[in-house]
Amino acid sequence: MIFLSTLFGAIFVSNILLVKLDGMKFFNRESSFKILITRGLKVIAVTSLTVLVEYPVTTFLLEPLGIEFLTPLFVIVFSYLFHIIIHKLLIYFNIEDTEEIFVDHYVFANSVIFTASIIAGLSDRFVESIALALGFTIGHLLLMLVMFTLRPRLDLPGSPKRFKGKAAMLISMGIIAMAFMGLAGILWLLKK
Numbered sequence: 001m002i003f004l005s006t007l008f009g010a011i012f013v014s015n016i017l018l019v020k021l022d023g024m025k026f027f028n029r030e031s032s033f034k035i036l037i038t039r040g041l042k043v044i045a046v047t048s049l050t051v052l053v054e055y056p057v058t059t060f061l062l063e064p065l066g067i068e069f070l071t072p073l074f075v076i077v078f079s080y081l082f083h084i085i086i087h088k089l090l091i092y093f094n095i096e097d098t099e100e101i102f103v104d105h106y107v108f109a110n111s112v113i114f115t116a117s118i119i120a121g122l123s124d125r126f127v128e129s130i131a132l133a134l135g136f137t138i139g140h141l142l143l144m145l146v147m148f149t150l151r152p153r154l155d156l157p158g159s160p161k162r163f164k165g166k167a168a169m170l171i172s173m174g175i176i177a178m179a180f181m182g183l184a185g186i187l188w189l190l191k192k
Contacts, residue, residue, distance in 0.1 A: 003131045010135020012183045015143055036148055038095070040141035042086055042132070047113045049082040050075060051133040058121050075117045083113075086182045112140050146176065 031190045033161055117135035120129040147169065154168040163171070 002125070003127050005136040006128050006131035007138075008183075010132050011142065011181045014136070015139040015177075015180060033148065036144060037141075038090075040137075042083070042090075042145060043112055044137040044141065046079055046082045047116045047120075047133050047137045048130070050117045051111060051129055054117055054121050055126055055129045056190045071121060072114070072118060075114055075121070079113045079117065096153050112137065124142055143176070147173070150174035 034129070057074055058068060058071050062070055062074070116133050120132040120135070123129040123132055150172055151169065154172065155164050159168070
């Protein structure tokens with residue numbers, strides 16, 4: 001039950017894109033649904049693998065030695081290593097056709113991966129850290145899909161010029177954030 005309530009809370013109530021605006025760079029750049037899904041799944045995979053390795057390293061190595069302040073450094077190293085491995089696997093299985101590792105994409109994804117991994121690594125239990133990592137990244141992907149479908153509608157003719165583009169996107173995100181915060185009551189019932 002803890003896993004489900006933590007996962008639900010991370011997806012909806014504590015959504016990284018709504019709470020911290022991590023990954024906002026996506027809205028200026030992407031135009032393809034396939035690229036959005038591929039990158040979102042990469043973020044989920046890299047974050048999950050990073051937390052799977054980072055939690056035991058922090059708990060059993062860094063904390064006993066009193067050097068847990070090095071956790072962000074390990075998160076960056078592990079996430080970059082897993083990003084390269086997953087990218088090479090996607091090329092090997094012909095899912096992606098480019099040899100170039102997108103540094104721009106990694107900067108975008110790294111803010112999400114870094115935030116999710118640090119928050120998940122600070123949890124008390126391993127199951128809870130996995131639920132947080134999955135919840136943050138799945139929630140990020142779901143919100144990116146919602147905003148991907150909303151973006152063309154925000155630029156329709158007839159809307160005021162000042163409310164087109166990022167202004168309308170931020171207003172829409174604020175409304176979505178308020179709707180997601182309404183789900184906090186359900187989370188409270190799940191924890192009881």
